[in-house]
Amino acid sequence: MAKRDVPPRWDRKMQQRLARGEAAALGELYDRFASLVHGLAYRVLDDERAADHLTRDVFAHVWEHPDAYDPRQGPLRTWIAALTHRLAVQRLRATETAALARGGSGSVEELETKVRHASVAARADYIVQSMPAPLRAALELAYFQRRDYRQTAADLGVTEDEARRRLRLGLQLLSTAREAASPGAPGTPPGYGGAA
Amino acid sequence: MRGAHEDEPERNDEPDRDDRTGRPGAPGDADTAGGAGDAGARGTAAGAGGGAGGEPGAARIPLPRASVEDTGRALPDAVPGGPLTLEHHVLTSLLGAWALAACSAEEAAAVEAHIGECEPCADEALRLRDAVALLQRPESLDLDPALRTRVLEGCLERRPPRIPVPEWATPYDAETARLDALLQDIGDAEWHAPVRLRWFEADGAASRRTTVAGVIAHLLTVDGLVAVALGLADPLGDIAAPTSAPAGRTEAYWRASHFPPTRAVRAPWREQSHSIVRTVSFTGDSGGMPVSYGDFELPLHDAMLDRAFECWVHAEDIAEAVDYPYEPPSARHLNRMIDLAARMLPGALAERRRAGLAAPGARPHLVAAGEPGRSLRLEIEGSGGGEWLIPLDSPGALGSADHEVAHVALDGVEFCRLAAGHVPPAEAAAGQVGDREAIRDVLFAAAGLSRM
Numbered sequence: 001m002a003k004r005d006v007p008p009r010w011d012r013k014m015q016q017r018l019a020r021g022e023a024a025a026l027g028e029l030y031d032r033f034a035s036l037v038h039g040l041a042y043r044v045l046d047d048e049r050a051a052d053h054l055t056r057d058v059f060a061h062v063w064e065h066p067d068a069y070d071p072r073q074g075p076l077r078t079w080i081a082a083l084t085h086r087l088a089v090q091r092l093r094a095t096e097t098a099a100l101a102r103g104g105s106g107s108v109e110e111l112e113t114k115v116r117h118a119s120v121a122a123r124a125d126y127i128v129q130s131m132p133a134p135l136r137a138a139l140e141l142a143y144f145q146r147r148d149y150r151q152t153a154a155d156l157g158v159t160e161d162e163a164r165r166r167l168r169l170g171l172q173l174l175s176t177a178r179e180a181a182s183p184g185a186p187g188t189p190p191g192y193g194g195a196a
Numbered sequence: 197m198r199g200a201h202e203d204e205p206e207r208n209d210e211p212d213r214d215d216r217t218g219r220p221g222a223p224g225d226a227d228t229a230g231g232a233g234d235a236g237a238r239g240t241a242a243g244a245g246g247g248a249g250g251e252p253g254a255a256r257i258p259l260p261r262a263s264v265e266d267t268g269r270a271l272p273d274a275v276p277g278g279p280l281t282l283e284h285h286v287l288t289s290l291l292g293a294w295a296l297a298a299c300s301a302e303e304a305a306a307v308e309a310h311i312g313e314c315e316p317c318a319d320e321a322l323r324l325r326d327a328v329a330l331l332q333r334p335e336s337l338d339l340d341p342a343l344r345t346r347v348l349e350g351c352l353e354r355r356p357p358r359i360p361v362p363e364w365a366t367p368y369d370a371e372t373a374r375l376d377a378l379l380q381d382i383g384d385a386e387w388h389a390p391v392r393l394r395w396f397e398a399d400g401a402a403s404r405r406t407t408v409a410g411v412i413a414h415l416l417t418v419d420g421l422v423a424v425a426l427g428l429a430d431p432l433g434d435i436a437a438p439t440s441a442p443a444g445r446t447e448a449y450w451r452a453s454h455f456p457p458t459r460a461v462r463a464p465w466r467e468q469s470h471s472i473v474r475t476v477s478f479t480g481d482s483g484g485m486p487v488s489y490g491d492f493e494l495p496l497h498d499a500m501l502d503r504a505f506e507c508w509v510h511a512e513d514i515a516e517a518v519d520y521p522y523e524p525p526s527a528r529h530l531n532r533m534i535d536l537a538a539r540m541l542p543g544a545l546a547e548r549r550r551a552g553l554a555a556p557g558a559r560p561h562l563v564a565a566g567e568p569g570r571s572l573r574l575e576i577e578g579s580g581g582g583e584w585l586i587p588l589d590s591p592g593a594l595g596s597a598d599h600e601v602a603h604v605a606l607d608g609v610e611f612c613r614l615a616a617g618h619v620p621p622a623e624a625a626a627g628q629v630g631d632r633e634a635i636r637d638v639l640f641a642a643a644g645l646s647r648m
Contacts, residue, residue, distance in 0.1 A: 020358060020359065021355070021356075021357045021358030021359055022357065022358070022359045022474070022477065023348075023352060023357035023359060023360045023361045023477065024359070024361050024369075024470070024473045024474040024477045025474075026348060026351055026352070026357070027344075027348060027361065027369055027373070027470075027473065028470050028474075030344055030347060030348060030373075031344075031373055031376065031466075031470075034339055034343070034344065034347070035339055035380075038339055038343075043332075052340065052343055052346075055343065055347060056346065056347045056350050056351075059347050059348075059350075059351055060347075060350055060351050060354055063351040063352075063354070063355055064351075064354055064355050120330065121330065121332065124327075124330035124331075124332070125332065128331070128332075139296075139331065142293065142296045142298040143296055143298075143328065143331050144331075144333065146298075147298065148293070148298045148299060148300070149293040149298045149299055152298065161289065163293075164289045164290055164292060164293050165289060165292075166292075167292030167293050167295075167296055167298065168288075168289060168291050168292030168293070168324070169292070170292065171291075171292045171295055171296070171323075171324040171327040171328065172292075172320075172323075172324070172327075174327040174330055174331070175323045175324060175326060175327035175330075177327075177330055178326065178327075178330075
């Protein structure tokens with residue numbers, strides 16, 4: 001769905017400015033992506049301070065390795081979301097493992113379940129944020145505002161057919177959040193990219 | 197504003213909704229956010245319940261949230277003519293609405309009957325039901341505004357920038373980012389919330405009514421003075437302003453648009469502030485280039501501090517209008533802003549004398565430029581505070597402790613509100629010792645630094 005061969009100009013320029021060591025570019029990067037990064041980190045870690053720390057780690061990683069992002073491989077937003085996801089899951093597993101090692105309650109299986117749930121929840125958030133706005137608007141009306149699809153159609157000024165289509169397509173996209181490979185797998189976690 | 201989402205269901209609370217969600221004590225949607233983890237279990241239970249509810253075989257798939265079957269009411273009498281007969285493609289297209297409990301009871305019944313016998317649709321229905329459990333209200337967690345500075349500083353320590361943002365531009369960078377974060381959170385309607393801009397003019401309070409969007413337009417046009425000095429585009433474009441003074445530019449901009457400004461003004465304002473920070477990083481000098489404000493000039497580094505100060509002051513105006521908390525700048529930045537005001541005071545005092553608003557001191561102590569002169573000690577307490585010696589009789593004189601005739605102490609934020617024209621000088625909560633006339637003059641001069 002994304003036009004992968006033509007990365008947005010903003011992404012390319014940003015990558016070049018970061019590589020040049022332009023501090024102003026880092027500020028702009030933060031302004032554009034901090035709430036995405038912090039939101040995903042919080043969804044995985046469920047702790048505000050941990051999310052703050054992770055936000056710092058993500059931006060430090062991008063600033064220190066500006067060449068790690070290749071604009072030809074997709075939008076910067078997707079890449080940053082995937083990076084955040086990977087680092088957050090790593091961090092969650094590390095903290096939970098340490099807690100287990102200190103004699104905390106729970107088992108390794110429970111730990112893995114927790115990590116998987118957190119991972120799916122974060123991916124679902126990202127998919128909702130990144131899906132085309134008309135789909136998101138339809139889900140928002142039908143779910144959070146409890147409008148039925150006819151009311152949703154009227155609110156959005158579309159046909160009832162179209163409202164049904166948007167609700168179904170939105171949920172189909174969202175359901176891909178569960179298509180997780182093993183959560184610790186390297187590379188881009190599934191769910192980042194398809195919906196971007 | 198935070199409550200905007202929460203308010204929605206109330207407004208949409210139409211009677212007919214009861215058909216779908218009228219279960220007594222039905223849990224609010226917010227409850228489902230925490231339930232993502234046990235969606236499977238919940239779904240299975242609901243399915244079993246539905247199966248026992250008298251529709252054997254139809255409930256292989258978990259029933260939708262708040263389906264009419266869960267209400268304990270009679271099944272809809274809306275099925276008088278028997279079950280709906282729908283074509284397969286219609287049933288398929290209904291799966292999303294069904295999973296969200298957003299179709300009619302008849303349609304839900306038809307879908308449920310269908311998925312009892314159609315494997316692909318049953319699979320999809322299950323998938324979509326599971327997906328609904330993943331819908332979560334966006335966290336309304338605020339990013340700590342101080343986090344930006346911490347994150348950026350951490351990064352810059354690890355890899356020093358080849359092109360840094362000049363130190364005198366960081367307050368502007370931080371304040372524009374803070375205001376932008378506030379703007380991100382406010383709803384469409386709040387952009388039209390009334391705001392009264394207040395300042396001090398000719399020793400009296402002045403004000404001008406506008407809206408939240410109007411305030412951003414004001415910041416856009418006045419920041420534009422810096423943009424123009426840097427060779428960037430003037431946000432006024434083709435609009436002719438009578439003067440290049442801040443108020444004249446703003447009024448011209450407001451007048452030129454046929455409609456009141458909307459939230460659409462945020463993007464150009466933010467883009468310009470980013471461009472300014474970026475461009476000053478490349479100026480390579482120490483920020484001495486003059487920026488014209490029409491009837492006066494400031495060197496670029498002071499103009500950037502002035503714009504940071506104005507950004508904060510107007511962010512507070514906006515925050516107040518939309519009932520939102522807003523903190524003062526960081527101590528370091530507040531200190532720079534106070535320092536700018538303190539440095540501008542001797543000139544403002546001279547201006548007052550020229551305008552006949554202040555008599556020369558009873559015992560003026562005129563000295564040659566660069567020599568110590570009669571001074572007022574300005575002691576700023578609290579965050580960002582410090583002490584400044586303000587030469588009273590000539591902008592060219594040096595502040596001098598040996599010639600101190602008065603001492604004023606006030607809180608940093610209070611001083612800034614005074615200098616913004618938001619606190620009348622007579623009411624400024626200032627501790628004072630010494631020459632009353634000198635103190636009055638300095639407080640009025642501070643208030644006179646404000647403008648629209």
